[in-house]
Amino acid sequence: MPYTYEHPHPAVTVDVAVFTVSDGRLAVVLIRRAEWPHAGKWAIPGGFVGIDESLKRAAWRELREETGIKAGVLEQLGAFGRPDRDPRERVITVVYISLAAADRLRLEAGSDASDARLFYIDDLPELAFDHSRILEHAIERLRDRIDTEAVARQLMPARFTLTDLQRACEAVSGDTIDKRNFRKKLKTLDLVEPTGGETQSGAHRPAKLYRVKS
Amino acid sequence: MPYTYEHPHPAVTVDVAVFTVSDGRLAVVLIRRAEWPHAGKWAIPGGFVGIDESLKRAAWRELREETGIKAGVLEQLGAFGRPDRDPRERVITVVYISLAAADRLRLEAGSDASDARLFYIDDLPELAFDHSRILEHAIERLRDRIDTEAVARQLMPARFTLTDLQRACEAVSGDTIDKRNFRKKLKTLDLVEPTGGETQSGAHRPAKLYRVKS
DNA sequence: TAATACCAGTGTAATTTATACACTAAATGC
DNA sequence: GCATTTAGTGTATAAATTACACTGGTATTA
Numbered sequence: 001m002p003y004t005y006e007h008p009h010p011a012v013t014v015d016v017a018v019f020t021v022s023d024g025r026l027a028v029v030l031i032r033r034a035e036w037p038h039a040g041k042w043a044i045p046g047g048f049v050g051i052d053e054s055l056k057r058a059a060w061r062e063l064r065e066e067t068g069i070k071a072g073v074l075e076q077l078g079a080f081g082r083p084d085r086d087p088r089e090r091v092i093t094v095v096y097i098s099l100a101a102a103d104r105l106r107l108e109a110g111s112d113a114s115d116a117r118l119f120y121i122d123d124l125p126e127l128a129f130d131h132s133r134i135l136e137h138a139i140e141r142l143r144d145r146i147d148t149e150a151v152a153r154q155l156m157p158a159r160f161t162l163t164d165l166q167r168a169c170e171a172v173s174g175d176t177i178d179k180r181n182f183r184k185k186l187k188t189l190d191l192v193e194p195t196g197g198e199t200q201s202g203a204h205r206p207a208k209l210y211r212v213k214s
Numbered sequence: 215m216p217y218t219y220e221h222p223h224p225a226v227t228v229d230v231a232v233f234t235v236s237d238g239r240l241a242v243v244l245i246r247r248a249e250w251p252h253a254g255k256w257a258i259p260g261g262f263v264g265i266d267e268s269l270k271r272a273a274w275r276e277l278r279e280e281t282g283i284k285a286g287v288l289e290q291l292g293a294f295g296r297p298d299r300d301p302r303e304r305v306i307t308v309v310y311i312s313l314a315a316a317d318r319l320r321l322e323a324g325s326d327a328s329d330a331r332l333f334y335i336d337d338l339p340e341l342a343f344d345h346s347r348i349l350e351h352a353i354e355r356l357r358d359r360i361d362t363e364a365v366a367r368q369l370m371p372a373r374f375t376l377t378d379l380q381r382a383c384e385a386v387s388g389d390t391i392d393k394r395n396f397r398k399k400l401k402t403l404d405l406v407e408p409t410g411g412e413t414q415s416g417a418h419r420p421a422k423l424y425r426v427k428s
Numbered sequence: 429t430a431a432t433a434c435c436a437g438t439g440t441a442a443t444t445t446a447t448a449c450a451c452t453a454a455a456t457g458c
Numbered sequence: 459g460c461a462t463t464t465a466g467t468g469t470a471t472a473a474a475t476t477a478c479a480c481t482g483g484t485a486t487t488a
Contacts, residue, residue: 203456
């Protein structure tokens with residue numbers, strides 16, 4: 001069932017960079033491509049936009065199909081459309097960024113991908129297409145725009161310690177933060193509240209558990 | 215000469231929101247559409263992306279064709295792609311923002327547009343497609359991200375008074391700024407230098423003219 | 429030619445925000 | 459009970475932001 005147009009049309013895809021914090025390091029979900037082009041290389045999950053489907057909906061669907069992840073907030077990074085970025089045809093891709101708490105990521109390889117897993121952003125493999133460049137932009141955007149509240153709401157599990165939250169903020173920003181200054185700032189933000197629980201984590205004083213206020 | 219694909223493809227356009235400051239108010243360049251759909255309505259200049267043309271290049275070309283403006287810096291705002299935003303077919307548009315000094319805008323109506331002119335952003339006409347929504351996002355982005363340096367470099371004529379620069383910053387931010395604080399801040403920015411000239415503007419003390427340092 | 433209207437140009441004090449920094453508390457392992 | 463490890467807490471300094479009022483130079487006009 002062919003589709004014909006008077007003028008040539010590019011294909012349009014969506015790609016989703018899902019970031020998380022794992023072992024105190026910023027990481028991103030990649031899939032291994034099963035097919036040409038770039039078969040065997042790692043790539044950001046994504047795929048073609050349905051003709052009657054909104055961009056965001058397509059992003060959500062593709063992410064789910066390829067990794068099993070049901071994205072929460074999806075923020076658009078922008079469109080990437082250099083004429084030679086895909087050898088099959090002219091493809092313009094609209095990239096979204098999402099954040100996920102590490103404990104919500106149950107990665108399942110989907111039909112288009114032979115594998116899906118996390119990579120630390122400072123230890124990325126060679127990527128398909130122009131996905132290296134796209135990830136650079138995505139990380140820059142992340143560092144520029146994300147604040148403590150977004151980290152707490154989107155990147156943390158339901159209950160966490162203040163040290164966990166600090167580590168996550170540090171992983172995202174790529175900088176160290178002073179513990180006392182961080183906690184002082186948190187107080188002014190009115191963002192978290194104690195759950196009453198504590199960790200029983202090891203040979204040291206237990207930490208109080210917190211949750212994000214609603 | 216028809217073009218055929220196995221799967222349906224959306225059309226891809228670029229649109230450019232060119233902002234300037236005129237009479238101390240933030241304004242945007244619009245064209246009046248000559249043809250269906252939305253004939254007679256005002257719209258952001260833009261058009262279809264050539265199949266071998268980068269997005270930014272297409273934006274630059276369309277802006278030039280429709281208004282005569284040779285854009286300086288083009289910053290991508292993002293992609294807008296709701297399925298029903300164009301009655302002709304599925305159209306995904308990639309929107310760019312540009313700033314222009316008012317004295318560099320010599321608007322010429324191009325072939326696709328019966329008219330091109332400036333509108334103050336707080337006095338916009340009814341717009342074609344989803345361009346109202348797009349402009350809202352563009353203005354929000356502008357207010358969020360633009361700083362004194364960008365205003366001075368991109369929005370001011372070659373020589374200007376400090377009051378002119380302050381008025382432009384106020385127009386962009388939508389807020390008033392204290393004169394002495396503004397000038398104090400300018401000193402720390404190391405951004406402008408006096409040209410030696412002065413305005414001979416009226417029944418008051420003349421103002422010194424400045425230019426942006428290179 | 430003195431008075432007025434108009435915009436240009438200048439500095440200081442107070443407040444708020446960000447930064448630097450070191451010890452005590454509670455648990456476990458030996 | 460001593461060593462080790464992470465949790466938890468406050469103060470002093472520096473930096474950035476805000477608020478605020480008068481003098482200077484030109485043109486107009488009474």
